[in-house]
Each structure stands twice: as C-alpha cells, then as structure tokens.
Amino acid sequence: MRAPADGTVSGDDAGAVKSPGALYFIGRWIVAPIAKLVYRPRVIGRKNVPEHGKVILASNHLSFIDSVLIPMTSPRRVQFLAKSTYFEGRGLKGRVSRAFFTAIGAVGVKRGAGQAAQEALEQSRRIIDSGAAFALYPEGTRSLDGRLYKGRTGIGWLALTTGAVVVPVGLIGTDEMQPVGVSFPRVRRVTVAFGEPIDVSHYGSAESGRARRLATDEIMAAIHALTGQELAGVYNESPPANTVERVRRALRPERL
Template sequence: MWYWLFKYVLLGPILYVLGRPTIEGAEHLPTDGPAILASNHQAVVDSFYLPMRSPRRITFLAKSEYFTGAGLKGRFQKWFFSALGQVPIDRTGADAAGDALKAGLQVLADGKLLGIYPEGTRSPDGRLYKGKTGMARMALQAGVPVIPVAMIGTDKLNPIGSRLPRPGKIVIRVGPPLDFSRFNGMGGNRFVERAVTDEVMYTLMKLSGQEYVDVYAATLRNKVPAEPAPRPDAARIPDVEAS
C-alpha cells in the first residue's frame, strides 16, 4: 500500500514537478513475469524516477545501511526505503555477493521485476563504468531477460553531494529485452558471465550516450578519474573476476 501511496500521492507529484520525466521505449517493459531491469546509475533519485514511470512495481537491492540507522532518522529511513520496495543487503559480510544473489533470485522467483545497477555504485563523473557480473549470474540462473534502461539527466537534478534537488529534465530510455537463453545451463561460468555483462554494458552505453570506462567505478573513490578505454565488445572476453 505504501509503495503506491508514495508513487501516486506523496512522492510522485513532487518528483514529476522537479524532473518532468518522460519515458521512451515503455513498450519493452513486460506486463507480467520476472525480468531484470539493468540501469546505469548516476544519482540516488534513479531509484525513484524509474519506478515512478514503470507500470509495475520494481524491487531494488539496497545497502543495509539504509535500514539500520539509529534514532528517529534511522527509523524513518528504514520505513521510507521499505515502502519504496527496496530489499536490504549486507555488503560487508563474508558472503555479501552470495546473499545478494539469493535475495535477487528470490525476487525473480516471485515473478517480480528486479532493478539492478551493474556498475555497483553511482558514477563519480557521469561516465559509464565496467559492470559487475552478479547481474549476469542472476539472469542466467533464473533464466530471465535483461532489459537495459538508461537514466538521463538525474545527475544534473541530484548531483553527488547535493542536499537539495535542482529542477531539470529527466529522460528514461528503455531498450528491447536482451535474451541470453543461448547460454542456458552455463550459469556459474565466469567467462560467460563476463560476456553477458559486457553485452549489457555496451547496450547501456548506446542507450545513454555516456562515455565508457573499462574500470570499476568503486575503484575511483577519492582518486583521479581513469583514462577512458575502448568501447566494450560483447564478443570479447576480458579479464574475469567474481562480482
């Protein structure tokens, strides 16, 4: 109940005035059944604007810190993110990746839409960064399509470090579903997971128009941005790592 109340009564009207969001390619969003929505990530409000324009509820995996704060602020934050349909994930545990995988697979097993940011964190400078393979692992194990989504303009409305939003224009661009059924039975293969991830990131680059950087965004925290690398190639299998 709170999800729809936020979307249509409490938060939605405010977001609409601030961002005047439009959606392109809404016909690619499935009307039923499980799927992964893989989006670039430029601002906290990405997780608000995408559900706002989706006809179906979207569940995101959120860091557990949003749900464990102390005091009145902590309780309000927990209620707020729970009401928005976000599921807490402890990213500091010994098996953080495994816990996220289980949580994501459960969301998909329930027939829901799962929202994922393959970059793992917000872009520090507006460019698109290398994707982590956890998303591919979920897609292959669950046997669901991946729908690429480009959030455009959210970094201008909600820059990193800003406390108040800056009115602007938000565009949500949805691409055709990516079918990875050709890899059936190959879930857990790191080479395949990397190839799938690169294909998704290449599609996001084309949808968003962002410059691609072949390093993880998390490695650039408090560092000088890396030089851009060539565009990702889905047919190429680069270095492999666990997500």
Template structure:
C-alpha cells in the first residue's frame, strides 16, 4: 500500500467529517494521462483538501521548509507532505520559478496529475488575482489539458492560513478541461502566454465567483 493510499484511507474520513466537502465536476478530470489542475488559493488547507478528494494522485510544488524540519514533528511533516504528493522545491531566489516549472514538466511527461496555483501565492483578501504565465508554459510545452478548479469556503475555516482550521463546509468545484493545441510551438510568445493564462483565470473566476483584481497578489501583499 502506497503512502498516498494509506493517508487517504486514514485522513479521508476525518476530513469529510470536519469539512463536509461538496465536490463538483470531478468527472472532468481525465482518468489517465497528463493533466494540469489550475485553481485559486485561499489558505493553507487548500493543498490538503483538494488532493484527498481526487480519484487520481495529485502532485504539487511545496516549500522545501515543510520537509526539512527537525525532530519527530519535522519527520512526520515530511512523511505526510511527500506522501500526499508534494514535491519540495526551493522557491526562493531567481531560479525558484524555473525549478518549479521544470518539476511540473517532469511530472506531466510521466503522465501524472500536476496541480498549480497560477496566482503564485495565497490571496491576501479573498479576491482572485492575476495569474502568472507558468501555467501557460506548462500546457504549451507538454500538451497537457488544463482542468480549472475553485476552492470555496476554505478561507472562512482557516483565515489568514494560520492556526488549526475549524470545522465547516467547503466546496471543491472543477470545470471542463481546456486544451490549447492551437498554440503548439508558441510557448515563448509572451502574448500567447498571457492570453492562455487569462483564459484559465477567467474560468477559475467563473467557478469560484470571486472578484477579479488585475494585479499580481505578491504586489498586493507588498502594498
């Protein structure tokens, strides 16, 4: 039994009891082959809830600090996060984005499911912010379809992403798969990258019902 199956079997019922998740549109995720899941990011538990309620294992990028902790707590965190599909990457510095992109490409070329938050960070105020074009590069480089998704209600259960989440209801809503084969070979055209990214974010906005802000979330946080 893999760690993912074990974690899902143990934590799945607990998560269902705590968060009473309503999962909509999961049938839009292809049963096999590479696929990119692209969605909004409201709080820390997004990356714990969504993967546990997908039939296929979902891989995603996480901060390497989640797996480098010391002592029993550190080892347990590393076991849990890597077992649920997190791939630790040092995202600090100028090469962090490139490392994340190449990791996603490798996962997709292996025919797996890769999840990404195009905003690049958690929303500072519950609104949906401008997407970064890494999502477009990934789909154009690999040909993998994009399934947009929306996390709804997680920020109410864990405001600010800090502290233990309180019980409540959350919704995980998946949209229809999007494919961009018409742009094949244009993964270096910045206008194409922006158009693809914006079309994905428009679907995420439709699914989530969030107000859209045409600004990067990192700039909003800095301001």
C-alpha cells in the first residue's frame, strides 16, 4: 500500500536501510556518557521501551537538542530522519556536520511535499522494518510557543502499516536548554519521559483515514499526559508567505 501524503521530508535512497556505522557507536558509547555527566538529564520510564521488536518513539518537539537527547537516553539504538543538507556540506564544516548527524543516528532525507512526503514515510517504514527503534515528531516541526500541536497522521500510518508499538516520549525543558538561535546547549536540567507502549492495531487498517486519525490522536494524548503542555488544537505550520498561499490553505480540506 502506498503511504498517504502526510509528511515533510523525502528519502534520498529507495534502497535498503544502511547501518549507522562506527560513528554512531562512538557517539553512543563514548560521547553520550560524557554528555550525561555534564547535563544530567532526568530520565523516566526507560523500561517502557521494548528491548526487541518494532518500536516507534513519538515525541513532542521543542528544540534542536531533542534529536540528541532521545538517542542519548533511549535504551535502544535509535534512528530518525534529518534534512539531507546536514550531510551534503563541503569542507571541514560539512565533514563535521556529516559526522555529528551520523553519530546520533540520523538518516538524510530531502524536504518536500506530495510525492516527496510519501517517499519519506516509505523510508521511515524501511527503518522500522530493519529492527531499529525509529524516532519522530508527530507535530512535524518544533513548537516555538511551547504548545503541543495536532499530530500529523503519518505516525498513525507507520504504526498501523508496520505493526510497531508506539512509545510516547515527553520532553520537558529542552526549549530552555537550547532555545531557537542558540548554537550550543546551556547547562539546564531537562526531563525525558518514556511512556507506556501503545498498540494501535485495534483501530483497523492503515488504508482507513479514520483509523490513522484515531491512532494519531491517542498517541498525541499520551504525549500530552507526559508533558502537560497547553494544547494548540491546530497543526503547526509556518504563516503563509503570500496571498495565494493563504487562499490555498483556506480552501484545502483538513488532512487526515
């Protein structure tokens, strides 16, 4: 079955998922313990992450540092999608960026919509089927005002298609640790809470828009229970840049 067009990125490679390689394990077993000593994140519910089997870590998203904290505190190897531009730079800066994102388990993808978004979901599915714990942000992008936004149903499609259980993740304080525009994370105590696994298979087939919506809403409710954030009740989207885009969004039906 083809993935529904509900996502923000597109895969570079339609082939098999590659192993994260040596840099990932250096980051996980050498760099991560040092970072934990410095920042001392409070981690709750690590035992809720299954040791084996397909699992999706679905988290709220407040800061760039979120994508470092989740792999650093998860008891399992984690992979997630990141902008391909992080892997394409040249010179020393490009090599450093590529090494860093490889070390934290990122898989490079190109941003886009429509067909590009479908390909991103397919790439996500391949990662889950490979046995890795896959992390994503159902809101789609960072919350700049601290509220929890409506989840996009790509998470529902992935869970229903792969049969993976979903572990909700609540991140608290990461927006103070590394606010937008701050390059290096401040020393702040943050909390990473892993909730109880959710099985959404009872909602039905991934082909059903209703099933995807209900599964997504249950996952977002679990994230909200962990974080206590104010609910926005809408999708997290950048303001329309021009009149044509404002009209297009006004006429567009709600995404399932």
